[in-house]
Amino acid sequence: MAPYRGIFVHGFAVDAEGRKMSKSVGNVVDPVDITHGGKDNTQIVYGIDTLRWWVACHATQHANIPVSSNVVTSSAESVHKIRIVLRFLLGALHDYTSNHNEDDLFLLDRYMLHLLHEFHHQVQNAYDNFQLNKVCILLTNFITNEVSAMYCHVIKDRLYCEPADSTQRRACQFVMSHILEIVTRAIAPVLLHLAEEVRQNNKYFVITGQQLFRSGVVMPEGDWHQTEVSRVVNLALEVKRALNKTCSSTNTQQLKASVYTSGETYCLLKLMQPEEYSSWSQLAEILQVASVRLIESKSPLKFHVELAETTECHLCARCRRYTSDKTDEPCTRCRQVLANIQPQ
Ligand SMILES: [Zn+2]
DSSP, rough: OOOSSOOOOOOOOTTTTBBBOOOTOOOOHHHHHHOOOTTOSSSSSOOHHHHHHHHHTTTTTTSOOOHHHHHHHHHHHHHHHHHHHHHHHHHHTTOSSSSSOOOGGHHHHHHHHHHHHHHHHHHHHHHHOOOOHHHHHHHHHHHIIIIIIIIIITTTHHHHSTTTTTTHHHHHHHHHHHHHHHHHHHHHTHHHHHHHHHHHHOOTSSSOOOOOGGGGOOOOGGOOOOOHHHHHHHHHHHHHHHHHHOSSSSSSEEEEEEEEHHHHHHHHTTTOOSSEEEEHHHHHHHHTTSEEEEEOOOOSSSEEEEEEOOSOOOOOOOTTTTEEETTTTOOOHHHHHHHHHHOO
């Protein structure tokens, strides 16, 4: 009887030119050289995770698998990028207390949970169908785009500058704790050492106190899937893309934005900023500007964005936002936060 329930067959490993590996030609790449740096320890030690990522990325494309130093280096870089984001999440959770009230979540937080729910099911589906290369693509895209470039970038003000125990800061930590858990479990079958390393340094996994691979399956909550929330936040992200096109600089924090819109779009954006003018609304957070003026217009256009330099507000040295009413002084929010910090 076979000592396994199923067997997955993949293409041959060939050299960078697509030639069969052969001792006489001298183009054989020994996996031990990749994982341990060669018998005489003269090569780079990439470790087992990089080798497994390379296999997962290439082994399921119904073709022969090229292996060369460039391909292995590129796999090592991909693993490193994932590790950097997971390390950022771990650091951001250093003082997190898990007794958070989900009613306090911003729409952006709910949107991230919605994306996390979608990501989990797509990855599981790819694993179930042995589409390991698809797993790698899903992981890379999700971690690079949605987690790192979108969510972690946008919530930095809340994370670093709001009071440590404030509901807005705890809300994004709550979401980040779930991103960390779902993503770690998603990488685990391929990058097992990295996954276990994260688990050992994270005390907030749902199931703790035992090895990751013995901790069972953790499913995202069904109510994370919220298409209506996704619609609202996607609209704000659409405004942000239009704003970025209008602006020549990548730093938009010095700008005040006027968003002219009408009808349903106006009503949806109002959910993220009920007041006409704000520097602290959920819309201002997503647009990453000094302030937003949301104006109902008669225009048939879906929306129209105008940008101008902030002249009435000054740079706050603490939060690096243009929200202070005096030069060389923290903004009102930061002054309050600083006043409430107890001396150690
Ligand atoms: Zn400030």
